[in-house]
Amino acid sequence: MSLSCNIFSRKIINNDILIIHKSRINLSFYKYCNIDNLMTLKNNLYIVLNTLNVFGRIYISREGINAQISVLKKKYYIFKKSLKYLNVNFQKIHMNVSLDNTQSFWMLKIKIRNRIVSDGLVNFQYNNDNTGKCLKYFQVYKMLNNSRTIFVDMRNIYEYNIGRLKNAIHIPGHTFRLQLKNMLNTLEKYKNNKIVLYCTGGIRCEKATAWMKYHNFKHIYHIEGGIINYIRESKRNFLPIQFQGKLFVFDYRMMEKVSNHKLSLCHKCNNICDNYINCSYNRCHRLVIQCKYCYIKYHSYCSTRCMVKSFYTTVNVYK
Incomplete structure (x- = not known):
């Protein structure tokens, strides 16, 4: 058993x-x-x-x-x-x-699972021996100060919205598989530049560098341990950190604060805010950025509509 x-x-x-x-x-x-x-x-x-x-x-x-x-x-x-x-x-x-x-x-x-990170690639076999060069945190620091180096954020848009490396390009697509489809066209004009891919822990970027090398991109890099390790090691070694805002994490905490920069707006009132909530209405459960005032106003729901629906659902349960 x-x-x-x-x-x-x-x-x-x-x-x-x-x-x-x-x-x-x-x-x-x-x-x-x-x-x-x-x-x-x-x-x-x-x-x-x-x-x-x-x-x-x-x-x-x-x-x-x-x-x-x-x-x-x-x-x-x-x-x-x-x-x-x-x-x-x-x-x-x-x-x-x-x-x-x-x-x-x-x-x-x-x-x-079929893959440890879903990529949607059919005619491509990941080759661990043909990935981009892996960078240590101090190498990242040097490359961040090189205007010819392009940093590319491979995370989800909701991660990018609350925190990112300064001047990083975000690859469009609400899933990793869509980003892989879009990244070749997005980065074609930078083909002669050094390109550094980064994500939360490194898993997406390692595979993405292999995908790019397969398509003849030559100067491709990724960060050892992802952006988490870059931030941690930079702090430990007193190097300036160029990540602004909060780091989205996929657990009960949802976010880790890195700097005091607030890069987003409340989805209801447009006040500066970078706190995520999941709508309390179980049939919605949408992930939204919501300020503390709107959180109180809407009782942890994303909208009046969800608040009302939840109320009537509860009433019907106890009839």
């Missing part, structure tokens, strides 16, 4: 976590590598990580592993050692330690 699932309700899990909550580290990591027997790996991962009280979301596929997790601080090194023994390809994985270690996950989920 597969053990790779939670057998308790979310309410029970949340209560237990609040009782036993201890100092934690938020991590993300990925690795492009060949993985066989995915179900065995899934079950082994769950058994080991559940024993270590690791929470989070992990995707595995035949092309590798992609994870965002929360680890007890005192068990971090045990976790790293355990991961290496689970698969020979996990010997060297770059760990992105979060800027903010607020509680990010409440349970552990491990899923098998």
Whole structure:
């Protein structure tokens, strides 16, 4: 019987976590590598990580592993050692330690997928030996000060809207697969420039550089550990950070503050704001930027319409 699932309700899990909550580290990591027997790996991962009280979301596929997790601080090194023994390809994985270690996950989920990042590419086989050059944080610092270098943001538009590298180009497309389709035409005029791709943790950009090299772009780079690692290492080594605003993260916290710049507007009143909420109406649940005044005015809903609909749904339930 597969053990790779939670057998308790979310309410029970949340209560237990609040009782036993201890100092934690938020991590993300990925690795492009060949993985066989995915179900065995899934079950082994769950058994080991559940024993270590690791929470989070992990995707595995035949092309590798992609994870965002929360680890007890005192068990971090045990976790790293355990991961290496689970698969020979996990010997060297770059760990992105979060800027903010607020509680990010409440349970552990491990899923098998076709790809660790959905790309929609049919006639293209990712080649780990033919990617762009990987840059350390200090190399990024130097290239940011070179006007001939083009920095390209490969994240979703809702990530870009609240925080980004100064003067970065955003590739249009509300999914990664659409961005891959659009990026060749968007960047054609910069083909003779050095082009640095960046995303949150690096997983999109590593694959995107291989896609660009396949289409004869020569001077292609990506950032080791993505923008998270660039910010963290720059802070640790007292280098100026040219990322402005907030960093969107895919967990309970939603955002990490990097600078005091506010780059967006409230979707209702157009006041300067960079806080995201999910609409409280379950049939909507839309991700929107909303200021604290509109949050109070609309009671955490994205609109009057959703507020009214939610009210009548609740009334009908209790009739």
